[in-house]
Amino acid sequence: MAKKSNTNVIRQSVLGKAIVNYFRPTYYFKSISKIDLKYLRDVGIKNIICDLDNTLVPHYIGIPQRKTINFINEAKQNNINFFIASNNTGKRVERFSKNLSNLDGFYSNIKKPLTMNLTRIMAENDMNIKNTIMIGDQLEMDILAANILHLNSILVEPLFDESYNYSNLTRFIEKFIYKRLARFNALRKGEYSSLESNIDNKIL
Template identity: 35%
Template sequence: MFKKFYPDKWVDSAYVIDFEELYQSGVRGIIFDIDNTLVPHGFDADKRSIELMERLKKTGFQICLLSNNKQERVERFNKDVNVLYIYDAHKPSRKNYQKAMELMGTDLKTTVFIGDQLFTDVFGAKRLGMPNILVKPMNPKEEIQIVLKRYLEKAVLHFYKRTSGG
């Protein structure tokens, strides 16, 4: 029942992912959520996120930010990382995951999605068959609608852990 929400992989942070291994496996495009994935909710790009984006670009990755946030928020974050982006993405709708791949020139075999929410980020990627990585939220301080979803996520992740041995 919950399997359609299970991430392909679940890690502590976007900053612990072995991106070189992803590149060697053929991944060329990475779609990132922003809030609580790369920086705490509402924060501007920081030194760590800027350095990560620069490292990924040097490795050869195309990068696209995919956010349900408004244009101002996404552009404010992006001004320091300078990657492709889509705001007001309506995740988990498939449309903008597809648009992100088009912008990057990648496809489902060469793209991975990285985000912190099951019911928007991971579910949207899974609806397309896109490989995905769930990261633990960076900061527990979130908007009320997200806090409520986290309770449901906890239940799904409980079953995920039981079936995955994690």
């Protein structure tokens, strides 16, 4: 019985560590407005790959809001290139992005958490894992993709709660991931990051 119990503990530990490795963001903030772009510049970030829906604007907003425009303008002022990479359709992403004069590029149908298209974007724009960071609102899409690529990442709270549209399985998986991250003190809902405390612990 003791041997079986020890085996279960080991399995749980291995699973927990795997979840931390794949789903823990480098940083966690309430919104993009809380991100210190000057600090990112100072530690070597030159490129941002950002999700669109519920990260920059709620999914039902068709054009950039002032805070989105200001955020991208501030990135440019800090010599950081800004790219949108969305799983949404080309029509949606293009309609939104064409209103952003300071945008360096936009990409649709990315199929996150698969990384093939993200790898292509990085190659086309001379990005590498040390000078690029991903921003998104979903652990199982944006953060998982970033961690597979060994990129630094920023998780933000969704600007609109779409959990009612999720299947029961998707909701279960998301809750399971958050619970495991909390158990390993890797991430807790509502406990946001300090930039200085995290970046040296990952890639840069």
